[in-house]
Amino acid sequence: xxxxxVITKEHIDIAKYAKAISHPTRLYIVQNLLxxxxxxxxxxxxxxxxxxxxxxxxxxxELKQAGVIQGETNPPNVKYCINRDNWNRIKMLxxxxxxxxxx
Numbered sequence: 001x002x003x004x005x006v007i008t009k010e011h012i013d014i015a016k017y018a019k020a021i022s023h024p025t026r027l028y029i030v031q032n033l034l035x036x037x038x039x040x041x042x043x044x045x046x047x048x049x050x051x052x053x054x055x056x057x058x059x060x061x062e063l064k065q066a067g068v069i070q071g072e073t074n075p076p077n078v079k080y081c082i083n084r085d086n087w088n089r090i091k092m093l094x095x096x097x098x099x100x101x102x103x
Contacts, residue, residue, distance in 0.1 A: 017090045020066030025059050039072050039079035
């Protein structure tokens with residue numbers, strides 16, 4: 001009888017990040033921010049999206065809670081950018097799954 005696989009912190013983190021970027025709007029936000037060299041206003045991110053601002057704000061909240069993006073508050077504006085430390089971890093975690101070979 002095989003021992004069931006152990007769920008590690010890495011499994012939990014991969015699932016958290018995958019869930020955060022699994023929605024098309026959130027994926028669009030991440031890709032948009034990855035193409036920028038500095039933080040940008042939330043309004044600049046949602047300009048072309050056919051969704052309500054409240055819905056867009058919820059997507060930003062999901063990404064921020066997962067640690068994919070970070071916000072810079074300077075009232076009345078909030079600027080967002082990729083959390084680079086976490087993004088590097090996300091890439092490493094996903095690569096470990098994608099590059100895993102069955103033995």
